[in-house]
Amino acid sequence: MSGAYPVQDFADGRVFVISAGDSRNPLVCADDHFGVQQAADGPTFVVVGQAVTDQRLQQSLPDLRRYGVTLEQLQQARDQVQA
Structure with missing residues (x-):
């Protein structure tokens, strides 16, 4: 026995709010x-x-509630590229 233990898929509970250009994002994404x-x-x-609008961020909050994400976090991720 190797001492290894099985890891469940999708068991990582961490959530990060990032800009589309963040190096942790494996995809090339459009500005919107x-x-x-x-x-x-x-x-x-x-x-x-x-290029995501405040209105779109606000409308997404009910869907993102399970992640504990706030409007301020979304705006900060979006705006850090523009700064």
């Missing part, structure tokens, strides 16, 4: 991209493009 991504063995990334 907004979505949730997770690999089977990694954390969840909420990806926000720099």
Whole structure:
């Protein structure tokens, strides 16, 4: 026996709100991209493009409630590219 233990897919409960251009984002995204991504063995990334409007962010909050994401976090991820 190797001492290894099985890891459940999608068991990583960490959530990161990042800009679409963040190096942790494995995809090339358009400026208006907004979505949730997770690999089977990694954390969840909420990806926000720099052209996503406040209205769209606000409308997404009910869907993102399970991740504990706030409007301020979404705006900060979006705006850090514009700064």
